Amino acid sequence: MELSNVDTILENRGAEPFDIIEVLQDLQGLHGYLPEELLCRVSESFAVPLIEVFRLASFYRAFSLKPRGRHLVTVCLGTACHVRGAPRMLDEVVAQLDVEPGETTEDRAFTLETVNCLGACALGPIVVIDGEYHGDMSPGKLRALLGAVRDGDQAVVASV
Amino acid sequence: MSRLVEVSDLASCREGLTRERSAWPIRVTLSGGTCGEASGSTGVLKALTTQLHKDGLAEKVHVRVTGCQGFCQEEPLLIVEPLDVLYCNVKSEDVSEIVRESLVNGRVVERLCFVDGASGRTVQRPADLPFFAKQDRELIGHNQSIDPCDIGDYIANGGYSALAHVLTSMSPEAVIEEIRASGLRGRGGGGYPTARKWEQCREASGQERYVICNADEGDPGAYMDRGLLEGNPHSILEGMMIGAYAIGSNQGYVYVRNEYPLAVAHTREAIEQAWDLGLLGERILGTDFSFDVKVARGAGAFVCGESTALMASLEGQVGEPRSKDIHTVERGYLDRPTALNNVETWANVPRIISNGSAWFAGKGTDQSKGTKIFALTGHVKNTGLVEVEMGTTLREIIFDIGGGPQNGKQIKAVQTGGPSGGCLPAALFALPVDYEALSAAGSMMGSGGMVVMDDSACMVDVARYFLKFLKDESCGKCVPCRVGTDRMLEILADFAEGRGTMEQLDTLKDLAWAVGAGSLCALGKTAPNPVLSTLRYFHDEYEAHIRDRRCPAGVCRALARYVIDPDLCADCGQCVEACPHGAILEADVYQIDQTLCEQCGLCAETCVVGAISRV
CATH class of the missing domain: 3.40.50.11540 (NADH-ubiquinone oxidoreductase 51kDa subunit)
Structure with missing residues (x-):
């Protein structure tokens, strides 16, 4: 973890009460999850008891207390996606990766998440992989997509 | 632009800006909201910028990237002015042709224009798009002429x-x-x-x-x-x-x-x-x-x-x-x-x-004034953001603007008001969008979500979906909301999985009352709405699940299965290859072994003659 980045995020915060949530967002964005060490830093920096910081980090869905995989797969479960078959997309990812939503594969390659709506309902069902939106999904397309990401990941891992 | 220190500065600033804009001979507007970006607008913009530089047109053509223009399924949209033509689903590969034909030669690239499914006619001008024509785009219409970052x-x-x-x-x-x-x-x-x-x-x-x-x-x-x-x-x-x-x-x-x-x-x-x-x-x-x-x-x-x-x-x-x-x-x-x-x-x-x-x-009904934007989604031909005058009927929105059902299916319901709202049946589509009228019918205006459902949607599943959502999102402060939604969800799961009894319907209604009455905020107070409205209008679907152990729409997993229609089957065997579970048996006719089938649907997606369906 780049400590200087953490310092930059913590710098000049605290003017507004919601800055503590903003800081947690930025740290989550930087690090992919919120390790205990960072929660302690936030607690010190804002002079807020650690248990309060933990309370925030565990209440809000945007935060993860566990490390995430190298690739993040997010299945949108909004209403429009749901009626167009989102549950089957989720089944497909669960079957392919052998993890439940919120979990990470053992090889740390993938984390599976669900989201309640991305507000891009015309394109449903939508699956987002590493920030890229894939609309009009089907189990077959999803299987091919995940396969391609996995191949790419293995090539990268092998080359390291 | 210099700082505006007094009121008159604003007017003179506007004058300058308007003059500057009227001097742009050719304008290209590309929609790059979330839907646009998800459909490839970033690539289109890159291709466009490169092409304009290559052709020495960068100074002459003003490119404006806007937010969402509302017709989300046709994104990215690209408008060329003064030619006044709208292109849909534009891809990077189309850019050189657009530049050559429309920007240089002033000609329309017909193949990129919207084709109206109902009349088969090609629509060139943005204003003639049937999707826009029946709307009153007081708020969302301005997105077209505004770069949000300018x-x-x-x-x-x-x-x-x-x-x-x-x-x-x-x-x-x-x-x-x-x-x-x-x-x-x-x-x-x-x-x-x-x-x-x-x-x-x-x-x-x-x-x-x-x-x-x-x-x-x-x-x-x-x-x-x-x-x-x-x-x-x-x-x-x-x-x-x-x-x-x-x-x-x-x-x-x-x-x-x-x-x-x-x-x-x-x-x-x-x-x-x-x-x-x-x-x-x-x-x-x-x-x-x-x-x-x-x-x-x-x-x-x-x-x-x-x-x-x-x-x-x-x-x-x-x-x-x-x-x-x-x-x-x-x-x-x-x-x-x-x-x-x-x-x-x-x-x-x-x-x-x-x-x-x-x-x-002057716009709207007695009690509901002005216009309202809706997100029209689900099983409807044209999806996107729709802005209409209050008082417009659901039928006008779903059929005239939304273009009606997809693939010749029957629309049976519309869900309005989000998780707090309700499902209204097609028989009530004459209802106007009006706060009081929608509430009286058991739904609500809500913020403006409008999810259209055809006969492939199961209303028990929809109720279960919303309740699951609300159960997950309940903050847990009020016990009736925290525990009550969970108990209601268990009953719906019993229905969806073929274990339900008719007596549970009464328990469900009792719980619905208790959750609504015993919660502090609107989340809990309205949590029973999706269940109550589907019970009110789609009681027959609940009965089918409970009495016949059948999901009429073929959605509820435990009650549904994939079948191959032997009359349609072309004996190509592609489904056998596609099935990852080895569940398709080759005998005289192809059959699905239900004990092995995981209901992934890959076989149905693969079948070229549409012989495999979920029932």
Whole structure:
């Protein structure tokens, strides 16, 4: 973890009460999850008891207390996606990766998440992989997509 | 642009901006909201910029990237002016042809124009698009002429003139009266009269007051606020400034969902540009009014769309609702008077001031005035953001604008109002969009989600979906909501999995009453709505699940299966190859072994003759 980045995020915060949530967002964005060490830093920096910081980090869905995989797969479960078959997309990812939503594969390659709506309902069902939106999904397309990401990941891992 | 230090500076600034814009000989507008980006607008923009440089046209052609224009399924949209032609589903590969034909030779590339499914006719002009023709795009229509990251576009289009008018020639009381006369009601779902809220906030005792824009648009299947905030953030800022002047506030907050990164970025950019021009800060336009706005990002909690929970979150707490015995207009954010309105409500304010309350009140029904934006999605031909005059019927929205069902299926219901709303059957499609009319029918206006469902949707499954959503999102403070939704969900699971009994229907209704009666906030109070409305209008589907152990739509997994129709089957064997579970048996005819089938649907997707279906 780049400590200087953490310092930059913590710098000049605290003017507004919601800055503590903003800081947690930025740290989550930087690090992919919120390790205990960072929660302690936030607690010190804002002079807020650690248990309060933990309370925030565990209440809000945007935060993860566990490390995430190298690739993040997010299945949108909004209403429009749901009626167009989102549950089957989720089944497909669960079957392919052998993890439940919120979990990470053992090889740390993938984390599976669900989201309640991305507000891009015309394109449903939508699956987002590493920030890229894939609309009009089907189990077959999803299987091919995940396969391609996995191949790419293995090539990268092998080359390291 | 130089800083605007007095009111007259705004007019001269606008003049300059308008002159500059009228000198652009050729204009290309590319929609690059979230839907646009997801459909490849970034690649199109890159290709366009490269091509224009290559052809030496970069100086001559002005390219404007806008937010969402509403016709989301045809994104990215590209408009060429003065040719006045609209291209749909534009890809990077199409760019060189567009540049050569339309920008250089002034000709239309017909193959990229929208083809109206009903008439088979090619539509060239944006205004002729049937999807737009029947709308009244008072708010969302401006997205087309505004680059959200360029305050110049907003000002050139008349932006901030309402603010200037209010600051120079209206008293705060007169502003509130004007809003009252317009009949504007909250667009977030509740429909509370905006002027009454402002007046109560103004009259509440206290030194500091706040205005808040609620952009925590959590309803699944709804994205009107995203469309406005991404596409025209200054209209919301201007509305907030007028509201702040009316109630006597100097500080505002925009609370945006974390899942809308583009809306967050555009709002932040808009605030920065407004500061640079002196439209935010001390003594705005040389008057005594000072104002600042800050952006706070939500962190993925649906309940934070509720006003008291949102304020708790703004205070750096967990987003739990508070009792509303004391109104937030008196003691809201930091226990101080606070006026919180939805994005669309704020966006309406500058237009009411500019056009007059009579203009606004002239639109709509007796009790519901103006226009309303809906996110029309689901099983309908044309999906996107639809803005109509209040009082327009559901049928007009779904069939005339939405184009009716896809693939010749039958539309059976529309879900309005998000998780707090309800499902209305096709028989009620003559209902107008009107706060009272929709509530009386067991649904609600809500923020504007409108999910259309055809006969492939199962209403028990839909009820189960919403209840699961609400159970997950319940903050847990009130026991009836926390535990009650869980118990209701167990009963729905019994129905969906073929274990239900008719007696459980009564228990379900009892629980629904208890959850609604025993919860503090609107999440719990309205949580039973999806169950109650489906029970009311689609009782037969519940009975089919309970009595016949059958899901008529073939959705509920435990009651559904895939079958191969031997009469349609072409004996190609591709499904056997596609099935990862070895569940398709090759005998005289192909058959699916139900004990092995995992219901992934790959076989049905692979079948070229459509012989495999879910029943």
